[in-house]
Amino acid sequence: MEQTKQLGWDITRYDGNISSKDHVEIEEEFPLTIVLNGEEFATMICSPTHLRELIIGFLASEGVIRKTEEITSIHVDEDQGFAYAEIDRPLLLDDHSKRFIGSCCGKSRQFYFKSDVRTAKTIQSKMTVSVEKSAKLMRLMQEGSEQFLRTGAVHNAALCTPDELLFIRTDIGRHNALDKIYGQVLDKKIRMADKLIVFSGRVSSEVLLKVSKIGAGILISKSAPTRLALELANDLGITVVGFARGNSLNIYTHGDRITEV
Structure with a gap:
């Protein structure tokens, strides 16, 4: 299993009034710059695992590619923090929007690109x-x-699937974790009609759009959705489940896909 390089850190731990020394593992933040067809395209802060999947999923979610066959090569230089990708056509002006993409949730990410109109899918799944x-x-x-x-x-x-967990992807950025899922789906040509996504983060509008692009009809999250995400979910036919903790959960949209038994 691919692992993130872990960085140790000495801490003082308090349990009530009792203190102790400990050494804990700290997650790494890894800046990765994607150079696309020789031009710097984006720099993202991510966890340095499953980087090829991340690049494929990111390019697909940005509307640059529709399938992996459009990528002619990917080379990742982890030592320098660069990924070099080539696609089988020249970059269009709409494709090229050099920007910084942070690992935090919200304002550092840009969305509502023209690509969202082209690539967001209305889901018809009966699962x-x-x-x-x-x-x-x-x-x-x-x-x-x-x-x-x-x-x-x-x-x-x-x-x-409704009966089993197929694979997990993790990242310091919740958007990156979904892009890694998308990259694997495209790379392995996974059929999505009978698949769903389970997620640990808040369901923002951008998260909902990514789930739509991946093609999943059900999103189950441990956290809360935003109103705009739910409005998009209603329009795109996606079932949103939030606050899935223990034996409780909230069903927000298209509840016919969630059954009692």
Whole structure:
């Protein structure tokens, strides 16, 4: 399993009035600059795992590519923090929007690009999942994220069927975790009609758009959604489940996909 390089840190821990010394693992923030067709395209702050999937998913979510065959080469230089990708056509002006993409949630990310109009999908999936299985999938994702259990500093996203968790991707940026899922879906040509996404982060409008582009009809999150995300989910046919914690959850949109048994 691909692992993030862990950085140790000496801390003082307090339990009530009792102090102790400890050495803990700290998650790494890794700046990665994507050079596309020889031009600097974007710099993102991410976790240095599954970088090829991250690049594929990011380019797809930005509307630069539709399928992996459009990428002719990817080379990642982790020592220098650069990824060099080539696609099979010249960059269009709409494609080229050099910017900094932070790992934090919200204002550092830009969205509402023209590419969102082209690539967001209306979901027609008839798949259903029970409340019990939804809770189980959330638990499996949380228990299966070794990076989160060690550091507590990453977001998790998992691709699932109603009956099993297929794989987990983690990153300090919740958007990056979803792009890694998208990259694997495209790279392995995974059929999405019977798949759903389980997610640890807040469901913002951008998160909802990414789920739409991936093609999942159900998003189950541990956290809360925003109003704009729910309005988009209603329009795009996506079931949003939030606050999935323990045996409880909230169903916000398209609740016919969530069953009692």
